[in-house]
Amino acid sequence: MKRTRYVSAATAVVLMTGGPVAVATAAAADPVRTVTAAPAALRVDATAESASAAALKHYPGVIESLDKDGTVWHVDVISKDGKGHAELQVSASGSVTEQNRDTNENAAENKALVSAKVTAQQAMKAALAAHPGQVTTVEWDDDDGTASWHVEIKGKDGKTWDAQVNPATGKVTQSDSDGDSDDDGDDNN
Incomplete structure (x- = not known):
């Protein structure tokens, strides 16, 4: 004891x-x-290039338009046969949400877009080579009978640069440049 x-x-x-x-x-x-302590998650916004790749992975075809709204990309894709159309949203993380899908499109109306030698992705690259920055909008434009890609770039100086890209040759021409973003109420749909 x-x-x-x-x-x-x-x-x-x-x-x-x-x-x-x-x-x-x-x-x-x-x-x-x-x-x-886990490292803080970095918020990475999807670029136009990554948003287009994510959209095409979700719905294969040809991009008709791509437009950034805050951190979300709105992407319209036409199927390769011209008969289908999907409206997609791509988040900052790259996840894709389908907003609408139509399989009754008029293929004749989409023939020029589907057969264009220069895609939206190639038009973006050409416009960025001419004016570095970040692509905020890419849009197929054939309203006046002459088809072209409209590419809007926000430069490092904060100014917006608008370009027209020839869908057959990839030649870039500047159409407009201003000191602010496209907040003029113009509907690009």
Whole structure:
């Protein structure tokens, strides 16, 4: 019995003097109790290029238009046969949500777009080569009888640069440049 008291007393002294340090050291070394701060998730906005790739993966075809609204891209895709049309939204993370799908399009109305030698993606690359920045809009335009790609780029200086890209040759011409974004109420649909 005397021996138990001495061991208990010795244990109590060790715990009182070195116990808190030992417990703290053991807790810090314990991987179950160790909490490491996870790196903060970085918000990465999808670019026009990545939004178009995500949209075409979801609905294969030809991009008719691509427009950024905040952090969401609105993408219209025409099927390769010209008969289908999908309205898609691509989030900042690259996830695709289908808003509408139609399979009764008039293929003749989409013939020029579907057969164009220069795609929306190629028009973006050509416009960016002529004026570096970020693409905010790409749109097929054949309203006046002459088809072209309209590409809008926001430059590093904050100014908007509008380009027309020839769908047969890829030649870029500047159509307009202004000091602000396209907030003039113009509907591009």
